[in-house]
Amino acid sequence: MRRGGFTLIELLISLTLFGAVTALLLGGYFQFQGQSSRMSKTIHLRQELRNLESLIRADLTEAVYLENYAKGAEGEIRPSGILAMDLMEGGFNRDQLHLQVHSRGQFFTGFKLAYNPELFEVSYYFETNPQTGLGFYRREAYFIDGPLDEGGDAIVHQLSKRLTQMNLTFFDDQNQPQKDWPGKGGLPLGVEVELTLEGEDGTSQTSHFVINLRPAMGPGVRF
């Protein structure tokens, strides 16, 4: 009596087919996973970039040129509004940005909330630390503590370890591009910001945006 079951040939064909299908599926899966991982890294880079962008955008939008502060005492002219330096480091654009911001401090803890003076000095800059390497920092200080680009009681945060470049271009009253902004004579008409972020695997992302600071509107504008 013949017993039920598979012959060797049937088993071999089934296993071969199963193996081929599994290999196809697994190949597709690993390919998909690779793509997904690359996409995920790209998305995370973009999200970090966009977070940096929104922070810089918020500060630049609230930048304020303080006419009375700038005039100072006894003919002294103090930089106010936006002070920016065009800097290069190892072939990379690593500009510095200092600004006076008219909004509640993002990290202010000095007084009770009701005494938040809503006027801060904010800086963005790169710094290389021997232990942690290159970092992109944001400094927030109580504004009336001396020069716009210097010390005082400040709260410093490392915003990114992967930002490798920040390139700023300012547009003056004649709409001419300028690489630096002296903090004198009011705010520029607009600013173009270019941020480059580099991932661990060498992929890089660049964000490029323009902010109109005084598009015929804003503090100091006359009709």
Added chain:
Amino acid sequence: MKRRGMALLMTLTILLVLSLALTKSFEDRALEQRHLSASLAQFQLENLARSVVRGLIQAFRVHGFWEVTRSKQGLALIPAGAVVPLGEAGISDISITSLDHLFNLKNRFKPLSVQAKVFDKTLTSIYAARQTQSFGVNPEEVMSALNDFQDPDSDPDEYFPYGAEQYPQAHPAFKVKNAPFDLLSEVKVLPAFALLGLSQKELEDHFRVSGPLESRLDVNMAKPEEIAAFLDQWSGLGEPYQNLERLKAPLLEILSQKDKNGFQPFFDEPFVSRGNSVFEQELEARGLMGQISAAELDLFSGVTKLALIRFTLHQGPRTKRVRVLVEFSYAIKLPGKRLPKATGAVIHEMQIY
């Protein structure tokens, strides 16, 4: 059959793993898309905010400030709290108020001066309104700090020699500015001022640092309670405001009368045209014209110089609040015309948050 079932199970498992990975990828993409649309909406709202302010200033110039802010055909048409469509976005809670009657902290304080007395009376009225006493507050010390902060030298104030010019002991430590205030919130950095314990609302309701140094009451914009508070602040000061205390009641009655539409006090003719205003006619009719000094008459105005414009913009789930401080200039009014129209405007502050 069992073996076929096993193959199906394995295939389904692989499909499940693939589906999970796909879902994760969709989530990432959806997040990315939301982030992108939020940035775009923010940018659009900021642009819209500027357009609305520009539009309002244009409306003031074409139609007149009072006509837009208080008349029946102006912003009064918009019900409170309603969101009015504005393209793809919406606008709500538009409020335009005059700040002319507030006390300007840019004043240089001198002992027993009118400004020092008004400042003192303002503080008293704030504390009286909330029925609490001030604890150890010395207005002279505050005036000293205000003078010190703004004067160009590094010496202690010559009129109120309290404290030193530097505040290294304050937290955070700071140096005085040696220049006039640019923004009202700067006063909060002064320890002497902070000791007054004023809330943000009390600060904004009573003080300003922009616009003309003198206080003026725009009777066409002021609410009855603002008129009463203003008359209180400026009475009992002596020369040249010696009559205000005596005339407080009739002045309040004249200034608080409402127009036929039941809106805020409204006088058809502004006070910039002397001898022609309804206010002066009322004073004349009541026999008060000869009893009021020129300085006292100067306290009342028919137009707003410094105005605070606030509104909220909506786009989808996002909102942006806008706060703008504008100073207007006016052309000389032609005889027989109604209120003069604003011919120029300077934006002192603009916040979109």
